[in-house]
Amino acid sequence: MTRSPVAVIAALTLIVTACTGGGSTAGEEPVGAGTEITTPATTDTPASTVEPTTTTAAEAATTETTTDSSSTGPAVPLLSDVLETSAGWPTPVTLWDKTGARKQGHLAGEPEITIVGPLATLAEVPLQGWVYQREQQSNIIYFSDGVSPERELLVGTGEQSLILEGVWLRDGDSDRAEVIYQRFDPDGQNSTQTLRGYSMATGDVRELTITGGFESATSFALVNERFAAARFYGEGHYELSLIDLDTGDRPYASSNEFDCFDGGEPACPEYDQAVAIGTDIFGFGSVSDSVGGVVDRMGVYRFDTTTSTEELLASYPWDNGAYYAVDMVHLNNEIAISLATDPFIHGLGEPLPAILFDIGTGQSTLAPESGFVQPSWLS
Numbered sequence: 001m002t003r004s005p006v007a008v009i010a011a012l013t014l015i016v017t018a019c020t021g022g023g024s025t026a027g028e029e030p031v032g033a034g035t036e037i038t039t040p041a042t043t044d045t046p047a048s049t050v051e052p053t054t055t056t057a058a059e060a061a062t063t064e065t066t067t068d069s070s071s072t073g074p075a076v077p078l079l080s081d082v083l084e085t086s087a088g089w090p091t092p093v094t095l096w097d098k099t100g101a102r103k104q105g106h107l108a109g110e111p112e113i114t115i116v117g118p119l120a121t122l123a124e125v126p127l128q129g130w131v132y133q134r135e136q137q138s139n140i141i142y143f144s145d146g147v148s149p150e151r152e153l154l155v156g157t158g159e160q161s162l163i164l165e166g167v168w169l170r171d172g173d174s175d176r177a178e179v180i181y182q183r184f185d186p187d188g189q190n191s192t193q194t195l196r197g198y199s200m201a202t203g204d205v206r207e208l209t210i211t212g213g214f215e216s217a218t219s220f221a222l223v224n225e226r227f228a229a230a231r232f233y234g235e236g237h238y239e240l241s242l243i244d245l246d247t248g249d250r251p252y253a254s255s256n257e258f259d260c261f262d263g264g265e266p267a268c269p270e271y272d273q274a275v276a277i278g279t280d281i282f283g284f285g286s287v288s289d290s291v292g293g294v295v296d297r298m299g300v301y302r303f304d305t306t307t308s309t310e311e312l313l314a315s316y317p318w319d320n321g322a323y324y325a326v327d328m329v330h331l332n333n334e335i336a337i338s339l340a341t342d343p344f345i346h347g348l349g350e351p352l353p354a355i356l357f358d359i360g361t362g363q364s365t366l367a368p369e370s371g372f373v374q375p376s377w378l379s
Contacts, residue, residue, distance in 0.1 A: 166223030
């Protein structure tokens with residue numbers, strides 16, 4: 001696949017973000033570089049079908065004709081023109097935007113307000129609450145149980161910046177929840193970006209792997225399972241890999257000594273967003289047009305890391321500026337692809353209804369309301 005401008009912007013955003021981290025909070029004692037200030041994770045009050053349709057690549061070739069929207073012909077169809085809206089959320093979610101977060105799709109009761117105020121990113125800690133960042137260019141990750149006032153969970157020191165990536169449960173145990181984040185330590189050509197895990201039970205922090213440094217960075221969609229799909233950018237180099245959050249190992253990497261450039265080779269697939277389900281990688285990215293060279297479709301792909309083969313599962317019309325994928329998450333055999341009006345990952349674009357892709361049936365619907373989608377374990 002050719003390199004998407006969305007992916008380029010995402011990489012640049014991470015690099016710029018990492019280089020503008022804030023200082024330590026007032027009143028904190030100085031600590032050495034490489035240390036986060038953490039506070040205890042305990043809380044006093046724990047947080048308590050319409051038949052869908054999907055346009056596949058094969059169907060698109062025979063049933064739809066699209067053109068560049070700048071031409072005099074018909075415009076590229078909108079997602080709502082080809083996808084039905086889901087009658088409800090297929091699984092419980094926490095839905096968030098610039099105003100805050102709320103639970104949706106639960107078994108009973110009215111939508112529950114969880115976090116109030118601007119959010120840059122958010123992830124649920126089962127049976128405990130939520131971790132989130134108010135601003136992406138920040139060195140603070142907050143925690144709230146939805147009842148008590150928010151508190152600082154992780155604070156970068158000096159010029160460090162932190163990027164929240166998600167939460168995963170060791171062995172599926174909510175008592176072993178671990179907050180996954182990246183820490184960037186600016187030091188010129190010796191700058192280092194690392195992936196780290198913070199134990200909600202013990203407060204311990206462990207370093208998993210190096211994810212970037214000088215003029216390089218790694219992007220993640222929301223992390224909520226043992227394996228994380230990592231998209232690395234360094235100048236013209238690109239790499240897609242799996243990271244085992246238990247060990248920090250990489251059981252798969254598309255690159256060998258920087259031989260993947262801009263995702264141009266078949267063995268170097270490049271996606272705007274990607275999640276790992278087991279050791280398979282499901283990605284969302286442009287559908288190649290070998291004839292006209294104009295990208296007017298986006299697709300959901302399954303990449304088999306054991307054979308390095310890629311399969312296009314579904315495709316959707318796309319016009320430049322119509323929508324951009326800003327996050328992706330696996331939800332109980334569904335993949336939710338959060339969309340926005342701006343390609344930047346956090347803060348600038350307005351949320352749109354997410355694409356809900358059913359892995360079992362291959363069908364897609366649009367979410368019943370706009371917002372960025374995060375998994376929710378509680379109903």
